[in-house]
Amino acid sequence: MxxxxxxxxxxxxxxxxxxxxxHAMPKSVYTDADFLALEQSRIFATEWICAGRAETLPNPGDYMTLTIAGEPVIVLRDATGIRAMSNVCRHRMSTLLEGRGHTKLIVCPYHAWTYNLDGTLRGAPAMQLNGSFCKEDNALPQVRCEIWQGWILVTLNPAAPSxxxxxxxxxxxxxxxxxxxxxxxxxxxxxxxxxxxxxxxxxxxxxxxxxxxxxxxxxxxxxxxxxxxxxxxxxxxxxxxxxxxxxxxxxxxxxxxxxxxxxxxxxxxxxxxxxxxxxxxxxxxxxxxxxxxxxxxxxxxxxxxxxxxxxxxxxxxxxxxxxxxxxxxxxxxxxxxxxxxxxxxxxxxxxxxxxxxxxxxxxxxxxxxxxxx
CATH class of the missing domain: 3.90.380.10 (Naphthalene 1,2-dioxygenase Alpha Subunit; Chain A, domain 1)
Incomplete structure (x- = not known):
C-alpha cells in the first residue's frame, strides 16, 4: 500500500x-506494479473501454472477446443488436469463447453448458438429478455496452455516465x-x-x-x-x-x-x-x-x-x-x-x-x- x-x-x-x-510524470507512475493495480481498479474497472468497431460484427452470432481489469468479456451481436456479457461459465467457471469469430450458441469447452446469444442458459447436460438446479438462475451476467460514433464501448461500471x-x-x-x-x-x-x-x-x-x-x-x-x-x-x-x-x-x-x-x-x-x-x-x-x-x-x-x-x-x-x-x-x-x-x-x-x-x-x-x- x-x-x-x-x-x-x-x-x-x-x-x-x-x-x-x-514536467513529465514521475517514473513510479509507469514502473510500480501497485500503481498499475490502482489503475486497474479505479480506471479500467470503472471507465468505458473500446472493444473495436460495430461494423465488424455485422451478423447475429459474430463475436469478439476482451479482458478488462482481469474480467473476461464477450461482445457479440444477437437478434436485437450488440451486447456484452461475462465470458465465464456459470458452472465451473471456465472461460467460454476466445478471440473473434461466429457462433450460433455459446458452448462451454469444459462441460458443454450451452448459452443462447443473449446469455440465457439453454442447456446443461446431466443436471436433471440436481433438485436445486434452475436454468433461469444461471444466465451469463450482462455487461454495459454502448455504440458511440461506431465504436463499441464496454464498462464494468453500472453507474458510469453514458x-x-x-x-x-x-x-x-x-x-x-x-x-x-x-x-x-x-x-x-x-x-x-x-x-x-x-x-x-x-x-x-x-x-x-x-x-x-x-x-x-x-x-x-x-x-x-x-x-x-x-x-x-x-x-x-x-x-x-x-x-x-x-x-x-x-x-x-x-x-x-x-x-x-x-x-x-x-x-x-x-x-x-x-x-x-x-x-x-x-x-x-x-x-x-x-x-x-x-x-x-x-x-x-x-x-x-x-x-x-x-x-x-x-x-x-x-x-x-x-x-x-x-x-x-x-x-x-x-x-x-x-x-x-x-x-x-x-x-x-x-x-x-x-x-x-x-x-x-x-x-x-x-x-x-x-x-x-
Missing part, C-alpha cells in the same frame, strides 16, 4: 504545477467528420514491451513526429503549425495539417463538403483512458490499450477509410497503401516507446520539462491523478 500511495502522491504533486512549469453525455464535445468539435460513416478494413492485436501510458502519451503529442517518424510521416507536418488546445475531463485532442505527401489523409477530390483547412486537417483524439483515434478526411486508425504488467501493453489496432475513399474505384490500391504506411508508423512507434520504457528503468532517469506541444500529456496526467487519489 505504501508504494501505491507514494506513486499516487508523487503524481498529484507533479500535476499541481501549472502547465507552463510542468459516452453520449461525456463525449458530446467530440462531435461538437469535429462536426464535418462523422466517425460512424467510416468503415474498418483491417485490425490486429499485438503486445509491446512498454507501459500503456508511454504509448498513450506518444499518441497524444506530435512533437515526436519529425524524429521518430522521419522515415514515414515526419516530414508531412510542421511543428509550428501544430495546435494543442485545452481538452476536457473526458478527452484531449490536437490537430495537425498534412501536405500532399500523404494524399490519402486528405479529402477525396469528389468531396465538396469539406472546405479550406478541413480538407487537410488530421485530428488526434485521446478518449480517456485508452482509446486513441487518428481521424483524417480520408482514413482513420486507432489503438485501444489494456495494460498487462507495468512493462507490457496489449494493443488493439484497427484502420479504415471514409465513405468517399471507399467508393473510389481504386480502393484496393488505396487500402494497401494505407496499410503499408501504418505498418511502418507502428514499427517506428514501437521502437520509440520501448526505448522510453527502458529509460524509465534507469536510476539516473529524471522527468524533464514539457514542451508547449505536450499539453495533452499534462491533461492526461491530471486525469490519472484524479482517478488514483
Amino acid at each position: 505504501g508504494i501505491e500511495v507514494k506513486a499516487a502522491r508523487e503524481l498529484a504533486e507533479n500535476v499541481s504545477a501549472p502547465f507552463e512549469r510542468a 459516452p453520449e453525455v461525456t463525449l458530446k464535445g467530440v462531435r461538437e468539435l469535429i462536426p464535418a467528420l462523422d466517425m460512424a460513416t467510416y468503415t474498418e478494413t483491417y485490425r490486429e492485436t499485438f503486445r509491446w514491451a512498454t507501459n500503456w501510458k508511454v504509448l498513450a502519451e506518444n499518441f497524444m503529442e506530435s512533437y515526436h513526429l519529425p524524429m521518430c517518424h522521419k522515415g514515414t510521416i515526419g516530414g508531412a507536418s510542421r511543428l509550428e503549425e501544430m495546435v494543442c488546445p485545452e481538452g476536457t475531463e473526458a478527452f484531449n485532442y490536437h490537430s495537425i495539417l498534412k501536405d500532399d505527401r500523404v494524399p490519402l489523409a486528405l479529402a477525396h477530390p469528389s468531396n465538396t463538403t469539406l472546405q479550406g483547412e478541413d480538407r487537410i486537417k488530421t485530428w488526434l483524439l485521446a478518449i480517456y483512458p485508452s482509446l486513441l483515434i487518428t481521424l483524417t478526411p480520408g482514413y482513420f486508425w486507432y489503438l485501444s490499450l489494456t495494460p498487462d504488467d507495468p512493462g507490457h501493453v496489449n494493443v488493439l489496432f484497427g484502420m479504415g477509410m471514409s465513405a468517399d475513399w471507399l467508393a473510389d474505384p481504386e480502393v484496393p490500391a488505396h487500402l494497401a497503401k494505407v496499410k503499408a504506411l501504418l505498418d511502418e508508423v507502428n514499427a517506428e512507434d514501437k521502437g520509440c516507446t520501448e526505448k522510453v520504457y527502458q529509460g524509465l528503468l534507469s536510476s539516473m532517469a529524471k522527468p524533464g520539462p514539457l514542451s508547449h506541444l505536450e499539453r495533452p500529456n499534462y491533461e492526461f496526467a491530471q486525469y490519472l491523478s484524479r482517478k488514483t487519489r
Whole structure:
C-alpha cells in the first residue's frame, strides 16, 4: 500500500504545477506494479473501454472477446443488436469463447453448458438429478455496452455516465467528420514491451513526429503549425495539417463538403483512458490499450477509410497503401516507446520539462491523478 500511495502522491504533486512549469510524470507512475493495480481498479474497472468497431460484427452470432481489469468479456451481436456479457461459465467457471469469430450458441469447452446469444442458459447436460438446479438462475451476467460514433464501448461500471453525455464535445468539435460513416478494413492485436501510458502519451503529442517518424510521416507536418488546445475531463485532442505527401489523409477530390483547412486537417483524439483515434478526411486508425504488467501493453489496432475513399474505384490500391504506411508508423512507434520504457528503468532517469506541444500529456496526467487519489 505504501508504494501505491507514494506513486499516487508523487503524481498529484507533479500535476499541481501549472502547465507552463510542468514536467513529465514521475517514473513510479509507469514502473510500480501497485500503481498499475490502482489503475486497474479505479480506471479500467470503472471507465468505458473500446472493444473495436460495430461494423465488424455485422451478423447475429459474430463475436469478439476482451479482458478488462482481469474480467473476461464477450461482445457479440444477437437478434436485437450488440451486447456484452461475462465470458465465464456459470458452472465451473471456465472461460467460454476466445478471440473473434461466429457462433450460433455459446458452448462451454469444459462441460458443454450451452448459452443462447443473449446469455440465457439453454442447456446443461446431466443436471436433471440436481433438485436445486434452475436454468433461469444461471444466465451469463450482462455487461454495459454502448455504440458511440461506431465504436463499441464496454464498462464494468453500472453507474458510469453514458459516452453520449461525456463525449458530446467530440462531435461538437469535429462536426464535418462523422466517425460512424467510416468503415474498418483491417485490425490486429499485438503486445509491446512498454507501459500503456508511454504509448498513450506518444499518441497524444506530435512533437515526436519529425524524429521518430522521419522515415514515414515526419516530414508531412510542421511543428509550428501544430495546435494543442485545452481538452476536457473526458478527452484531449490536437490537430495537425498534412501536405500532399500523404494524399490519402486528405479529402477525396469528389468531396465538396469539406472546405479550406478541413480538407487537410488530421485530428488526434485521446478518449480517456485508452482509446486513441487518428481521424483524417480520408482514413482513420486507432489503438485501444489494456495494460498487462507495468512493462507490457496489449494493443488493439484497427484502420479504415471514409465513405468517399471507399467508393473510389481504386480502393484496393488505396487500402494497401494505407496499410503499408501504418505498418511502418507502428514499427517506428514501437521502437520509440520501448526505448522510453527502458529509460524509465534507469536510476539516473529524471522527468524533464514539457514542451508547449505536450499539453495533452499534462491533461492526461491530471486525469490519472484524479482517478488514483
